[in-house]
Amino acid sequence: MPPFVPRKRVSSEDPPPAKRQARPDNSQAPQAPAPRAPFHLSDSDSDSNSSLSDAPENLKDNVSEESEDEEEDIDWEDAIDTKSSATTPTVAAPELQDLELTLDQNETHVSDLLDGKKGPSKIERQIRIQTHCMHVQCLLFHNAIRNAWSNDSKVHEILRKKLPEGIHKEVKKWRIASGLELPEPKPEPPQSKKKGKKAKKNKDWSDESERLEPGQPDMSRGDPIIILIKVLVAYWRKQFRITAPGLRKYGYRPVAALETAITDFREEEHDPERHGERIADLDEFRAIAERMQGSRDVGAQLFTALVRALGIEARLVGSLQPLGFGWTKGETYTPVTPSEDPEKEEEPETTEPETDVAENKAPAKNKRKQFDSDLPFPIYWTEVASPVTNEIISVDPLVLSNPVAPFTDTDLQANFEPRGAKADRAKQVICYVVAHSSDGTAKEVTTRYLRRRTWPGKTKGFRMPLEKVPVGPRGNYIAFDWFGMVMRGYQRARKSKTAVDKLEESRDLQPNQPEKKKTTQTADTLQSLRTSTEFVLERFLRREEALRPGAEPVRTFIAGKGARAKEEPVFRRADVLKCLSAESWHKEGRQTKPGAVALKRVPIRAVTLIRKREVDEMQRQTGEKPLQGLYSRDQTEYIVPPPIQDGRIPKNEYGNIDCFVPSMVPAGATHVPLPGTVRVCKKLGIDYAEAVTGFEFGSKMAVPVIQGVVVAAENEGLLRDAWKVDAEEKRKREELKAEKKILQTWRKFLFGLRIMERVRDEYGGGDPDADRERDSHNPFAVQKKKKREEEADDDGADQEMLDQESSYNAFDHGGGFLLPGQDDDADDGLVVENHDQQRSQKGPSQTDVDDADDSKSFESGGPSADSPPLSIPSDSDEEDNGKDEDSEPEYAPRSTRRTRGR
DNA sequence: TTGCACCATAGATCTTTGCGCTTC
DNA sequence: AGAAGCGCTTTGATCTATGGTGCA
Numbered sequence: 001m002p003p004f005v006p007r008k009r010v011s012s013e014d015p016p017p018a019k020r021q022a023r024p025d026n027s028q029a030p031q032a033p034a035p036r037a038p039f040h041l042s043d044s045d046s047d048s049n050s051s052l053s054d055a056p057e058n059l060k061d062n063v064s065e066e067s068e069d070e071e072e073d074i075d076w077e078d079a080i081d082t083k084s085s086a087t088t089p090t091v092a093a094p095e096l097q098d099l100e101l102t103l104d105q106n107e108t109h110v111s112d113l114l115d116g117k118k119g120p121s122k123i124e125r126q127i128r129i130q131t132h133c134m135h136v137q138c139l140l141f142h143n144a145i146r147n148a149w150s151n152d153s154k155v156h157e158i159l160r161k162k163l164p165e166g167i168h169k170e171v172k173k174w175r176i177a178s179g180l181e182l183p184e185p186k187p188e189p190p191q192s193k194k195k196g197k198k199a200k201k202n203k204d205w206s207d208e209s210e211r212l213e214p215g216q217p218d219m220s221r222g223d224p225i226i227i228l229i230k231v232l233v234a235y236w237r238k239q240f241r242i243t244a245p246g247l248r249k250y251g252y253r254p255v256a257a258l259e260t261a262i263t264d265f266r267e268e269e270h271d272p273e274r275h276g277e278r279i280a281d282l283d284e285f286r287a288i289a290e291r292m293q294g295s296r297d298v299g300a301q302l303f304t305a306l307v308r309a310l311g312i313e314a315r316l317v318g319s320l321q322p323l324g325f326g327w328t329k330g331e332t333y334t335p336v337t338p339s340e341d342p343e344k345e346e347e348p349e350t351t352e353p354e355t356d357v358a359e360n361k362a363p364a365k366n367k368r369k370q371f372d373s374d375l376p377f378p379i380y381w382t383e384v385a386s387p388v389t390n391e392i393i394s395v396d397p398l399v400l401s402n403p404v405a406p407f408t409d410t411d412l413q414a415n416f417e418p419r420g421a422k423a424d425r426a427k428q429v430i431c432y433v434v435a436h437s438s439d440g441t442a443k444e445v446t447t448r449y450l451r452r453r454t455w456p457g458k459t460k461g462f463r464m465p466l467e468k469v470p471v472g473p474r475g476n477y478i479a480f481d482w483f484g485m486v487m488r489g490y491q492r493a494r495k496s497k498t499a500v501d502k503l504e505e506s507r508d509l510q511p512n513q514p515e516k517k518k519t520t521q522t523a524d525t526l527q528s529l530r531t532s533t534e535f536v537l538e539r540f541l542r543r544e545e546a547l548r549p550g551a552e553p554v555r556t557f558i559a560g561k562g563a564r565a566k567e568e569p570v571f572r573r574a575d576v577l578k579c580l581s582a583e584s585w586h587k588e589g590r591q592t593k594p595g596a597v598a599l600k601r602v603p604i605r606a607v608t609l610i611r612k613r614e615v616d617e618m619q620r621q622t623g624e625k626p627l628q629g630l631y632s633r634d635q636t637e638y639i640v641p642p643p644i645q646d647g648r649i650p651k652n653e654y655g656n657i658d659c660f661v662p663s664m665v666p667a668g669a670t671h672v673p674l675p676g677t678v679r680v681c682k683k684l685g686i687d688y689a690e691a692v693t694g695f696e697f698g699s700k701m702a703v704p705v706i707q708g709v710v711v712a713a714e715n716e717g718l719l720r721d722a723w724k725v726d727a728e729e730k731r732k733r734e735e736l737k738a739e740k741k742i743l744q745t746w747r748k749f750l751f752g753l754r755i756m757e758r759v760r761d762e763y764g765g766g767d768p769d770a771d772r773e774r775d776s777h778n779p780f781a782v783q784k785k786k787k788r789e790e791e792a793d794d795d796g797a798d799q800e801m802l803d804q805e806s807s808y809n810a811f812d813h814g815g816g817f818l819l820p821g822q823d824d825d826a827d828d829g830l831v832v833e834n835h836d837q838q839r840s841q842k843g844p845s846q847t848d849v850d851d852a853d854d855s856k857s858f859e860s861g862g863p864s865a866d867s868p869p870l871s872i873p874s875d876s877d878e879e880d881n882g883k884d885e886d887s888e889p890e891y892a893p894r895s896t897r898r899t900r901g902r
Numbered sequence: 903t904t905g906c907a908c909c910a911t912a913g914a915t916c917t918t919t920g921c922g923c924t925t926c
Numbered sequence: 927a928g929a930a931g932c933g934c935t936t937t938g939a940t941c942t943a944t945g946g947t948g949c950a
Contacts, residue, residue, distance in 0.1 A: 328911065460944085461912070525905065531943095543941065544915090583918060605939070607917035654919050679930090695918050699935050702918045 128252075128325040133464065135322040136432060137486060139247075140442075143318040143380075144490065146301045147436035149285045150316055156309035158289045159302065162239070170231045171310055177224035178388050225312070225386045229395055229404050236303050236397045239292050244277040245371045246297035247379055249321040249427040253333035296372055296398045300380035303397035308438055313385040313500070315435035317394070317445065319416070321379060321428065324462050330427050375399070375426045377418040383435050383445070385500045392504055394448070407448075407508050414451040417458055431463035432483055434490075442490035443501070444483070445509060453512045529557060535570050544579050544630065546599040551575035579630035587694075589661035590636040598629025609700045643667035647712035649689040657710050659691035670716045672723075673708035676730075680722045686715045 149155065163171075175181040253261070265275050272278065277295045279285050288294045289302050300316070307314035324331045378399040383392045394405040394413055405412030418428035433446040450457040456465070466479040492501065529537050537557065538547065553569030579599055582592050603625045606612040618626040641650065644666050651657055658664055665671050671691050681688040688709040695702045711719055 326912080526907095527905070581916095584916080587918075605916060607938075608919090610920095611918080652919095656919085692919075697917055698937060699920090700937065701920060701935095704919050 125325070128323075128327075128331075129464070131323055132325040133482065133486075136320055136464075136483070139318070139320045139322055140432075140434060140486065140490070143316065143320075143434065143436055144440070144442065146285075146298075146318075147304075147316040147438075147442070148440060149282050150301050150305040150308065151438050151440075152282055152286070152305070155282075155286055155289045155302070155305045158286060159306040160309045162292070163235075163306075167231060167235055170228055174224050174228040180387065223386050223389055223391070223393075223406070225384065225388065226393060226404060226406060229307075229384055229393060232303075232306065233395060233397050233403045236299070236306070237403075240299045240302070240398065241293040242296050242299060242371050242398070243293045244272040244295040244298075246277065246295035246375075247321060248372065248375060249323065249330075249429065251331050251333040251427055252323060257333065296378070297380045299398045300378060300382060300396070303395075304382045307382060307384055307395075313387070313438065315383040315385070315437050317381050317383050317433060317435045319377075319379050319418075319430055319449070320432040320434065322431070324429075325464070326461055328461065330424070330429065330462075374422070375428055376420070376422045377416065377428050379428075381416065390499045390503045392445075392448070392500065392508065407504070410453065413448055413508075416449040417451055419451075419458060429458070429462045431459045434487070436490075437492070439492070441492035442487070443492065444487055445504075447511050448504075448508045450511075453508070453510070455511045526557075529570065532573070534573055536573050536576060537568050537570060539568070541576065543602055545576050546579050546630065546632065547571055548575045548577050548632075549599065577632040577634070579632050581628050581630055585631060585636045586639070586658070587660050589639055589664050590633075591639045592631050592636050596631055596635040599632055599635070600630045601627040602630060604628045607697060607700065608702050612700075638663055641666035644669045644712060647715065648687050649710050649712065651689045654692075654704075655689070656692050656704070656706065657689035659693050659707075659710060665691075665710055668713055669710050670713045671708065671710050672716060672719055674720075674723055675708065676726065677709045677719060677723055680719060680726050681709055681711065683726075684715075684718060684722055686711055686719065 172181070268274070270278055272295075277298065279288065279294075279298065285298075288298055289305070292302075294302075304314050304316040376399075378396045381394060381396040381399075383394055385392055391407045393407065394416060396403045396405075396416065400415055402412050402415055405415065407413070416433075417430050423429075430446065430449060432444065433449050434442050435445045436442040446459065447453050447455070450459070456463065464482040466481050492498075497505075529535055530540055535554065541547070551571055553571050555570050556567045557570050558567055577599065580588070585591060604611075604615050604627065606615040615626055641664065644650065645668075649657060649669055650666065659671055662671070673691065673693075678688065678690060688711045690706045691708055691710050692704040693707045694705040696705055697703075709719075
């Protein structure tokens with residue numbers, strides 16, 4: 001259950017909202033935890049991810065199911081349900097590429113809203129957040145699967161076999177140079193002939209190494225693995241053919257496009273160009289390795305496999321391209337218009353109607369090589385760990401012009417970060433970069449690829465930001481990292497961390513702090529003054545800021561050039577005062593000193609309807625926008641209300657007392673912030689005023705938050721004692737009620753079981769069709785049906801079950817029911833008081849007669865009409881059959897009232 | 903290349919006292 | 927009959943920070 005945030009003026013529970021903070025807290029309590037909903041969802045998902053690693057198809061089902069379980073909000077369930085059902089067919093394929101299909105229903109909402117020129121509503125934001133989170137997890141899991149496939153020994157074998165002799169030699173060379181293998185055994189002669197110098201060097205070194213340390217790496221020309229990797233990349237670029245589109249972000253599509261896409265996907269024969277590349281299983285992956293063609297994504301995956309096949313530790317890196325959660329251009333689907341840009345003609349696969357696709361097919365075939373050529377950055381690549389230095393080398397086998405980026409070269413690594421107009425157009429983003437290791441674990445390596453390794457950098461707006469979760473007393477927060485939590489299921493255990501892990505975590509994955517712009521003592525620029533913490537121009541003052549009266553400029557700044565040059569005084573920031581309106585000061589427990597003149601006058605910001613009307617009215621009268629004065633702290637003083645007299649609490653025009661800060665409580669009075677104190681005060685007959693501790697805003701209204709009361713200090717003890725007694729009574733009442741409810745539920749449950757058992761015994765069971773058939777001939781079932789039709793306001797499953805009870809009871813003189821005498825246990829605590837009476841009054845047969853006769857008569861007569869205290873339908877069947885659906889059957893007056901109420 | 907204007911976007915801040923229905 | 931309780935709906939205009947682009 002999401003936390004219930006009472007938007008009540010009488011705040012009856014929970015810690016006092018901290019006036020000002022209270023609103024953010026409260027209004028964002030739904031907001032803050034609301035984004036958390038996906039977190040919870042994801043939480044379980046990530047768990048399921050890890051546990052489901054063998055069953056990819058189930059994952060998405062799980063995701064949606066769990067989300068339904070955990071999301072209480074009905075709208076949400078709907079949304080998710082829709083999503084999941086829409087996704088399911090897609091999901092069946094191991095390729096997760098078309099999760100964007102999931103948004104159809106929601107999209108309708110969104111576009112409706114956007115038509116109205118309003119921003120997205122909270123729920124729409126939630127939907128996007130949910131979608132984003134789900135998509136991220138699906139992509140993550142997809143990558144985990146591909147990573148597992150890239151580990152396949154058969155795939156390795158296939159790729160190894162294809163390597164030409166030259167590459168094998170390079171590998172050998174690398175092994176020797178890295179000290180993984182001793183050089184002398186045999187391969188020298190041919191090698192030394194080819195590259196005499198190097199071979200000689202190797203030889204020299206090896207000779208030495210024999211004497212000293214065998215297996216010492218030769219680092220004289222840098223890490224030997226870099227040479228090998230470059231060779232491999234060159235080989236791969238030559239051999240691997242890009243014949244299918246890879247994953248990409250399309251953005252949220254219009255409903256029509258989605259529907260077309262879904263139908264097309266479901267009904268048409270699979271066409272990689274339209275539906276994306278589909279690799280159903282490992283066998284197909286092996287086949288692709290054999291053919292050496294596919295999307296560039298698969299190309300990178302297979303390249304990773306190749307590197308692994310050579311015994312080098314390699315990670316498959318995926319830069320997730322999930323649907324986002326914002327409303328920027330990047331999240332909006334932009335249909336590809338082939339005619340516009342010849343370069344894009346190879347992209348006909350999107351969601352264009354059949355005709356378009358047909359048109360585009362021919363040119364696409366001709367330019368098969370150009371799939372995804374509009375994507376300037378790779379989505380998958382490889383991280384190779386040097387066995388010598390344990391450093392990570394990033395390798396993009398197919399896309400970038402600088403394919404190999406050693407860890408030392410941060411610029412080259414930052415080349416993997418999508419940026420620029422082209423990337424923008426292609427909706428390429430960086431938000432979560434995850435490296436999957438050969439042992440199946442994965443770790444986030446985004447930092448490495450951010451320019452200057454500075455957060456949030458380009459991930460801003462595309463990655464779930466850290467969320468501040470309030471903890472403990474007010475003002476304390478912890479940062480909640482959603483993605484960190486998702487990754488927990490994939491991470492390598494702390495104790496199994498490798499040397500590579502440790503090294504990179506202490507170096508390349510350490511984020512840099514954003515450089516604070518050093519306060520340059522050089523000449524002023526507009527920019528430097530704007531951001532300066534020391535100086536300021538008057539025009540850069542904020543709405544709530546004003547210069548201290550009499551503040552002297554320290555120098556002047558000349559803005560503009562030539563004829564437009566203008567001198568402006570430069571002031572010290574220290575001379576800037578924060579100002580607030582009189583109302584705002586009031587909320588801080590302060591008032592303006594008599595005679596204070598506003599330092600600044602600004603237009604009134606009216607939020608509530610009433611204030612808006614007032615402002616409009618004033619504007620109409622005066623013809624100009626009404627202004628309000630702002631005052632600095634110096635111009636205000638504490639509000640010290642006069643001490644109370646004779647225990648009377650002063651009240652404001654709304655009949656309560658402002659208590660925004662403790663100092664606003666008058667001397668001689670005490671604030672008792674307990675819920676329900678008003679009633680106690682009334683009972684005790686002491687004077688009180690409800691304490692307004694803040695406001696909540698919503699629906700163009702400001703609602704005061706009331707927390708307890710202010711009473712005379714001498715009454716405090718009395719009030720608290722009485723409140724304790726009252727609260728205790730209340731607690732007991734509620735406990736009793738809850739207990740009753742529980743017992744009631746159990747009883748119904750047991751009856752149900754007994755009935756079921758009985759029915760099974762009598763008629764056999766298990767076949768619903770047969771049951772239905774039988775029902776049509778069963779007079780009691782027919783009667784039940786009829787009765788249900790008569791009772792317009794029946795009450796769902798419960799009622800139905802109870803009806804069932806009565807029917808069967810009537811039929812078999814007790815049936816599966818607890819008849820009086822046998823039901824002591826069940827009734828215990830429920831109808832104790834009436835037990836004797838009911839037993840003496842009617843026996844089982846009586847019950848049966850009543851029941852079988854017609855429950856209607858009972859209803860119309862009403863138990864209370866006959867004999868209120870005795871008529872409590874304590875007999876289980878009667879009572880249930882009567883009309884009590886939920887609770888407190890033992891209180892005849894209540895049931896009477898309720899009946900009358902209807 | 904630098905400084906600036908301008909734009910898009912996200913996030914923070916400010917705002918300051920109902921209404922109608924149901925239950926008890 | 928009338929008091930008390932509860933749900934409604936989660937604003938929204940404005941300002942500020944930030945980063946990108948284009949121009950001089």
